[in-house]
Amino acid sequence: MNLADMLGCADIQQLSRIAGEYRCECNGNSKNELIQTILSAVNRREVFEEQVGRMGLEDLRFLNSLLFDSRSSFSLEDLTARIQQSKFGEVQPLEAAGVPVESARKPKTNAQSSKRQSKAAALKAKELTPRDVILKFKHQGWLFNGLAGPNRYMFQVPADLKAKLRETMERKLMLTVEAAEEPQAYRDEQGLLTEDLYALLRYVQRNEIPTAADGSMYKRNLLQLLELCGVRESLPAKGEWRFGYGRKFHVYPNRLSLLYDYALDGRLLSEASEQLTITATGEAYLAEEQKDVTARLYKYWLKLYRTPIPNMVAIVHWIDCLAKQWVTAESLQRTLLPYIKPFYYDTAESIFAQRIVAMMLHLGLLRVGEHERYGTVVRMTRLGSAIISGSE
Template sequence: MRLNECLNHASVPTLQRIAKSLHVTCVPYSKLDILQSILEAWLDPDVRKTMVERWCSEWDAAMRRVVLQPRHAFAREEMASLLTPFGDGALERALEAGWLYVHPDPATKFPLVVPEDVQEACHDHYVKAWRAQVLKRCEEPPCVRDEEDAILVDFEALVDYVRGHDVRLTTTGAMYKRHLEQLMQLFEVEESLELPRWRFGYGKRAFAYPDRLALIYDFACDEGVLVEQDGRVEVDEARFAAWKSSLTVAKLRRLLRHYIATYRGAIPRLADVLRLVRRVGGDWLDLASLYEVCRPFVNAFYYDSAEDVWRIRIVKMLVHLGVARIGSDTPESPPEWFQTTELGQELLSQGDAESTADLTERRPALVVQPNFELVVVSPDPRLEDTIAPFVERIPSSGVRAYRILAHTVARGLREGHDFDAWRAFVVRHALYGIPQNVERMLARWVAGARGEIGADAADVQSGESWA
């Protein structure tokens, strides 16, 4: 819907408040005069520029995200979430400001509308400002790293390796280190196998594998190409044949979509970052100034600072996915320049065209690790109170982590807590589900604890009858 349609469906009181907010002179009791006066003001380039600058200044945090969306209509809850920083009554004030309107169809899924021409004007305002902030260079840097489609080559190398070897999994559900070392020798892009103590939030196997391999392996399992069964990894040949028949662009698009879905738990505004990068990309851009532009959408995540998230979780992974390449002035210096590839621009454009509810607030989430640790990704007292009966807290700095063991399960059952309801809650809030080895042990511990409780009850009853 465009501005004239939105104004036409608005009530007289709403139009009066909009005209007052925009300082438009009109006959306040004539809907036609108010509507025409607002439209005439909007069609004046100078007045329109003033309106846009005012909206983008007063509603900056919300407007930045609105202009990056590939749609114009929003759910009431997500718009209320966007306007949270502006305090109580922000939604009502936004509806009076002239850039947000109520959809004329009350049954629609997205009842709040930003007119297309208003969104486009604000979008152009921000893009112009973002491009002015980012430093550029005309010539290509002397040292460039471009992985192109190497991730697809290594995906097939992983599948070929599993097909040709008896790949068994540890009790935590990870491949043994000798397999990882052999894979690194086969891959076009090698990674260090030395991992930090805390690894969670970036995929189901991030606890055991380096970033790129974890992404490839998780994707292969999600696609059904690799199947974990009875402590082994096997290849589903039919799924792999279907994968090989796909076009390169389609494969990379699926990988990019998987990356966004996997990393979004830790980086809620990842989709916004990628949309922004597409709008300023194409040239060689200074990485530091590009980070400053993207910074409002980049958050710290436990052991990763905001800069770590930007450098390792976004820039490095976009290079791995063939979306971008990086450059430096000397082989020894760290990356200083960033450029989206032509293929990357195409992939990001396809994602931009997909209208998804990226702004919907995530429910509180946690990660269940194969070592029986539960890490709370989105801290929430209610979530932690709910999981408390069957876990014990792990003392640690900066990470809210818990451990579930046989004695904590037995304790929770003895205290009368419902384990099945607890497990269903964990499954609902776990980003990557419950690992198979944890599921197996939980079933064993619960059966054992319930047996002991039943035996104790029988002893009590026999004692009472004897008495």
């Protein structure tokens, strides 16, 4: 449903609040006039840019989580969880909390300390609850819910409004991304991940592979397999913190871990009686060895990594939007880093570089090069844009 349809279903009270948000001047008792005035305001580009420009970082993160979601409606619980995930727990500067730096450096008396605690408590009390955020988005006309029954707790973003918000956000983000020239050489791994999936299946088909109690291959077989892969990877370092990105992520390198988990979850391989074997489904896969499965691997990667990186879909789409041409990796990272939440041992920087950009390279979605002037530069491949947009 588009905005006009949802405004037609809204009551006059909600329409009046939306009109007030956009500073519309009209007859507040006429539903038709309210709708027409709101639509006229929303269709002005500068109005949208002002609305997005006024938003705080947490609201922008929440908005981002909705823009690339293909679902048509969201439950109250889902929206609440997304709002909670948008709070990264950053330590705010004292100046932002209204406390001068000079006074912060002075020793505090008991009275001053008590006063400071009261001020901190007051600031905390002002923090918006998920309900407040949802109401704010409703008053802006960006979220609508049913008036009665079960639909009362199901929320929708108007389809045309979602497209406008994406365009506005893209213009905002593009301002901080630095364009670059094509490097003399770059890495492009299109098709290699599919080839190495078949290499994994062939290796298991042709060899007896004993496994440890947890199903992991022993080092000898693992090294042999890595030698067969088109992209060489080193084994994880001993004692390295590795969890959250798949069942074998703690023992296998990043790229191989994705392939192995895909093969296991797709029942192409089987772990049983401390032995790794190929299944009948895996044999059928090998019979179609010429078939490219990059799109399937991409969907599986999103599914696997979305738990530790909740807004991963939005980040991947923004990379596709912002890196249609060569851009510097540093400016792209700086632009998107505020939307990436650290995950235990993984900083936002390592998530962007290792879990997203490096894996997009391995999937053949992204090219990565080194430029003598611009440093590391990246650009989407045609295949990558087609897969991310869903046309492949």
